[in-house]
Amino acid sequence: MKVNTKYLNETWKLFILKNDLGMEINILNFGGIITKISTPGKNGKVENVVLGYDNYKDYKTDPYFFGAIIGRVAGRIENAHFSLNGKQYELETNDGVNHLHGGSNGFHQVLWEGETFESDAYAGVTLHYISSDGENGFPGNVKTAVTYTLTNDNELILDYWAQTDETTPFTLTNHSYFNLTGNLRDTIHNHHVTIASHQFAELDDALIPTGKLLDVKNTPFDFTQGQKLREGIVSNTEQNQIVGNGFDHYFIFDYGKKENVFVREETSGRTLTIETNQPGMVMYTSNNLDDGITLSEGTTKKYLGVCFETQGFAGSLHGSNFPSIILKAGDKYQKRTAFRFGIDY
Template identity: 35%
Template sequence: MSGIGKTGIILATLLAALAAPAANAAEARRTPAGALRDGTAIEAITLSNAHGVSARILSYGATLQSLMAPDRAGKVADVVLGYDDLASYVDHPNFFGVTVGRFANRIAGGRFTLDGKAYQLPLNDKVNSLHGGGKGFDKVAWKVLSIKDGPTATLVLGHRSADGESGYPGNLDVTVTYTLDEAGNLGIAYDARTDKPTIVNMTNHAIFDLGGEGSAMGANGHRLTIPAKAITPVDDKLIPTGALQPVQGTVFDFRNGRIVGEGLRDGRDQQIRYGHGYDHNFALDKGVTAKPELAARLEDPASGRVLEVLSTEPGVQFYTGNFLDGTFIGKHGHLYRMGDGIALEPQKFPDAPNKPNFVSARVDPGKPYHHAMIYRISVAR
């Protein structure tokens, strides 16, 4: 064979190798998920890696519908609570896995003041505004802006929240970027730009059961670690008082890890009585960070699955599903009740617009909002 022939074969082989998909490349796949009553088509986008981890995201609510993860024996299960079909997310909203905004968590009386002007939000939590109030980001059809495979599979969703929508000022252009890599990191990045001063506080409201959603034991036996010396204690309306309360010597001390169920029903603690369990913001020791750092670590001793939650934000809301009462049918016909899953929602502190000593939730023109968080899935052997 001539030298030219050999060179041609080698070159062809190299080109073929470059053109072939990487064996461990993460993939993104889109499928129809149904339509809203007005005919708006909703899509489901699944990000998956080569190690059994996959995330299914609905364009409705930018919702994490499922997160599949293997246990120590390699058995894959869905570790987030939710619904099997789009209609249930629309007709029976429970914030399962949704993107919440403009302002995650509670604002007292649904009122805040910005530059001397008062704003009133819808009251959807008795006397408070919760997770945006009214038609929050969890109840809109997001646009699929881009999808790509690669070492990291990526989905970008976009939404414009109009000036005055649900009472908030400013036209807000928002994107949510989901990413999944081969190491089991499911990243979620929130970015927003406004044309007038407003408030923004976004997060994901996934409710986790690392034993697999609907498991017999639920999440009460999970071991939780939160690196926080203090919580922001609440009043009987679940609004922070503005103080920081040390966790030492209380059922809120998760610094060295503790089983969730140990303090869940401890009625001797006034804060547990107010929340009907855990429904509290932890002031993370790390504060605001440039890159995501550890906000919480959750481990299921039975399955070995581990979830680490990392974030750039200063707080994490720990919620034990206290308002799940078996009213609605979840995935696979499961009736979810208190303790069947827990939420770990990294964010700014609740009612921050009304608490000058809390990290500000204000966003101005030319100064975009950004929150990067990661759900890191692994297995403890």
């Protein structure tokens, strides 16, 4: 196991984690961005399985949140406001009339302090950031830490920790776009995905939750037995169409299931298992990704990656059907999501 630190300029650092099996993960201190995950396929070739820019400077103006830490609140907040303890808070309208992913200067746009660690069994980096009271409209001073640990089991573990001195909404996620074909060889249409979820949040035309939880049965949202993402991309179901033909929905995880998500890509043999203590996730199939932006292994196009944004649900600020994302003063926010990569021969 090994950790290297590369200085890209006076303030930006790239942390490079390597294990004994040939897996490598690159992480920027800017935005906590995962710029690359290189992992073996069934042919033994180690290839990148996430979308990342060829030029690091492009992350500064990235509208797609490639690989970044999202906070203070991941997801959309309806009409860019919320009420808490009798007080109304106004937020930036950076997604039409709504607030998205913590704002244009959210956690994906800040410099984090980093400290590395390594042993025979793992290597990693912990990033720290203090978000001040009123930052992007949110109350409270929030101390935040995100730890990235790479193991010799080809597992990337993300541990999120935070504490606030004033009650505030708070839920973090990582916004990596996965493509298991390797080096962006193909789109994600044929990624076979299994999700331990029998319910998802219905969206309106503005992609805001209606407050209803829908049953996945007999819909393209039923991944309980596994299916290819293609099924939802080509579907004429209204919920698939309103997000641009595909998925951009919150799935509530079934209680008590250890393995929340399993992904298999046949041509490369790569698999991805996701386990988390978050109550659900947004699965986003890059329906709105523009064409022709230069990445490290090619150029962008629709359906080039799929995000598994494990998180609490911002819709809970305006609806009671969803798990709360309120972090009380003095309480600790402690969440974990583990991504384990394998090979299915």
